[in-house]
Amino acid sequence: MSTRLHRGFDHFALRAADFDATVRFYTEALGFTVAYEWTSPGTVGRSAFLDAGNGSCLELFDAPTSVPGGPAHPDLTAPAPTDAERAAHNALLHIALRTDDVDAAYAHALTHGARAMQAPADLPQTGLNGHTDSRIRLAFVYGLDSEVIELIQRDDFVTAAGSPAASDR
Incomplete structure (x- = not known):
């Protein structure tokens, strides 16, 4: 058996301005569960x-926590950047969450404090080698x-041969 170079995504990290509100949003609006909580050593x-x-x-960190790859001491007094400023300067473009019903998940997120960015829509798509068997x-x-x-x-995703894409292998 060969060693796999990766087994999928493990986690993404986010700094939360209001830790408790962010935990509630992800658990109540998006169905996450709290798996583990801790206080980082020295913080x-x-x-x-x-x-x-x-x-x-x-992975959530509250605002005053120093995190790998982040500032040692974040400036909590500075005004928060606008959505447009964040989009212009962040390397991470978005976090994608798979759902069985985009319309219901979108409405539910909005009722729990999310702000609308783009309403649900079908993505025009041409699949691998012109196949259009996949819907997004x-x-x-x-x-x-x-x-x-x-x-x-x-x-x-369906490949040209009609079998599931490599992600399922």
Whole structure:
């Protein structure tokens, strides 16, 4: 048996301006569960892994926590950047969450504090080698910390040979 170079995404990390509100948003609006909470050594901040339901997680840090790849001491007094400023400067474009019903997930997220970015729509698509066997429906919202969340509903991709795409292998 050969070693796999990866087994999918493990987690994404997000700094939350209001830790408790962000935990509530991801658990109540998007169906995550709190898997593990901790306080990072040498900090006063709180951290948590929120399980997406398939073993992939969203890692949350509250605002004063220093995190790998982040500023040592974030400036909490500076005004928060606008959605447009974040989009212009962030390397991470969005977090995509797979759902069975984009329209219902979009409406539910909005009732729990998300802000509308792009309403649900079908993505015009041409599949591999011109096949159009796969359907994609998606929507985008801004989360409580201006993170862009894509809600995506899609069939497994179908290859030219008619079998599921390599992601299922």
